[in-house]
Amino acid sequence: MNAPLQPSHSAAEKPPITLLIAAPRGFCAGVDRAIEIVERALERYGAPVYVRHEIVHNKYVVDGLRQKGAIFVEELDEVPDNAPVVFSAHGVPKAVPEEADRRGLDYLDATCPLVSKVHRQAERQLEADRHIVFVGHKGHPEVIGTMGQVPEGTMTLVETVEDVEALDFAEDDALAFLTQTTLSVDDTAEIVDALRTKFPHIVGPKAEDICYATSNRQAAVKQIAPGSDLVLVIGAGNSSNSLRLVEVSEKCGTNAKLIRRAADIDPTWLEGVGTLGLTAGASAPEELVREVVDKIAEWREVEEHTLVTTEEKMVFKLPRQLTQ
Structure with a gap:
C-alpha cells in the first residue's frame, strides 16, 4: 500500500496541477430557497423546527441546520403536536400535508417549485x-x-x-x-x-x-471532463443530481469520484494527474468547493481555472407565511 503523500512545506517541491472548476456548480435556486425556509422558520418560531426528511441531500448543510435547532425526522408521526414542520425540497405525497392539516400542524412546504x-x-x-x-x-x-x-x-x-x-x-x-x-x-x-x-x-x-440546474451542471461537466485526468464531484451518495455528474464524466471517458468533502480525498488519487476537474452537486455549498481546493493545494501547486458554460439568475419566492 502506498504511503499517503505528506503536505509539502515548500511550494517548489509541490508538483503542479491544473484545476478546472465547472460553473455552474453547487447550490441551485430550489436548494437556496429550501435552506432559507428552514432558517427563517427558526427565526420566526424559535427552535426546534421539525423537518420531514433531509431538507436537501447534503450532510454538511443538514448538520449546520441541526446545530441551529432543526430536528430532522422521516415521518410526520415523529413531529409533536403544535410544532412547526418543514417539508423537504424533494416534495412529499399528498397524504403528508393532508395529515398535517388533520393534526392542525403549522407546516411550510419547501418543495422545489420545479x-x-x-x-x-x-x-x-x-x-x-x-x-x-x-x-x-x-x-x-x-x-x-x-x-x-x-x-x-x-x-x-x-x-x-x-x-x-x-x-x-x-x-x-x-x-x-x-x-x-x-x-x-x-x-x-x-x-x-x-x-x-x-x-x-x-x-x-x-x-x-429535468430542471435547469441539473441540465446546466451536466453541461458544465461535459466541458471540463474531456480535458481532465480525473473529476471530483462534491455531493452525497443519496443525491441523484450528484450521482448523475459522476456518470456524465465517465461517459466522457474520464474517471470521476464522488466525495462528500475534502477529507474524503485519497491523495494517491492524484498520482499521475496533471489536470483535475472539480464540480459540485446542486445540494453542495461553495464552502465545500473551496475546502477541496485548499486541500489539493496542500499537496500540489494549483493553477486554478473556472470554465463558465452559462450564468444562472433563477430565484424562487418564499412561502407567504415567511414574507407577510
Missing part, C-alpha cells in the same frame, strides 16, 4: 384520463412524492429503456409521460425516445421536466 410543477402536470394528466409513465429512480424521495400525487395504479415507474420495452399498454390506451427533475439529460432522452417510438400517441410535457 418539482411542484411536475406534481401539477401529473394532476392534469390524471384529469385527462391518461395513465402516466414516470421516468425516475425507484425509492428516491422526489419519485415517492410525485407518485403520491395521484391514486395508486394511475402511474407506472420506468428507470431504463428495457423497462419501456416491457410495458404492455394497449395501442389505444391514453398515455402521458413525466420525468424526475434530477436525471441524466442524455439517458432520459433515450428513454423518452423509446416511449415515443413504442407509443406514438403518448403525451409529454410542453417543456423539459
Whole structure:
C-alpha cells in the first residue's frame, strides 16, 4: 500500500496541477430557497423546527441546520403536536400535508417549485384520463412524492429503456409521460425516445421536466471532463443530481469520484494527474468547493481555472407565511 503523500512545506517541491472548476456548480435556486425556509422558520418560531426528511441531500448543510435547532425526522408521526414542520425540497405525497392539516400542524412546504410543477402536470394528466409513465429512480424521495400525487395504479415507474420495452399498454390506451427533475439529460432522452417510438400517441410535457440546474451542471461537466485526468464531484451518495455528474464524466471517458468533502480525498488519487476537474452537486455549498481546493493545494501547486458554460439568475419566492 502506498504511503499517503505528506503536505509539502515548500511550494517548489509541490508538483503542479491544473484545476478546472465547472460553473455552474453547487447550490441551485430550489436548494437556496429550501435552506432559507428552514432558517427563517427558526427565526420566526424559535427552535426546534421539525423537518420531514433531509431538507436537501447534503450532510454538511443538514448538520449546520441541526446545530441551529432543526430536528430532522422521516415521518410526520415523529413531529409533536403544535410544532412547526418543514417539508423537504424533494416534495412529499399528498397524504403528508393532508395529515398535517388533520393534526392542525403549522407546516411550510419547501418543495422545489420545479418539482411542484411536475406534481401539477401529473394532476392534469390524471384529469385527462391518461395513465402516466414516470421516468425516475425507484425509492428516491422526489419519485415517492410525485407518485403520491395521484391514486395508486394511475402511474407506472420506468428507470431504463428495457423497462419501456416491457410495458404492455394497449395501442389505444391514453398515455402521458413525466420525468424526475434530477436525471441524466442524455439517458432520459433515450428513454423518452423509446416511449415515443413504442407509443406514438403518448403525451409529454410542453417543456423539459429535468430542471435547469441539473441540465446546466451536466453541461458544465461535459466541458471540463474531456480535458481532465480525473473529476471530483462534491455531493452525497443519496443525491441523484450528484450521482448523475459522476456518470456524465465517465461517459466522457474520464474517471470521476464522488466525495462528500475534502477529507474524503485519497491523495494517491492524484498520482499521475496533471489536470483535475472539480464540480459540485446542486445540494453542495461553495464552502465545500473551496475546502477541496485548499486541500489539493496542500499537496500540489494549483493553477486554478473556472470554465463558465452559462450564468444562472433563477430565484424562487418564499412561502407567504415567511414574507407577510
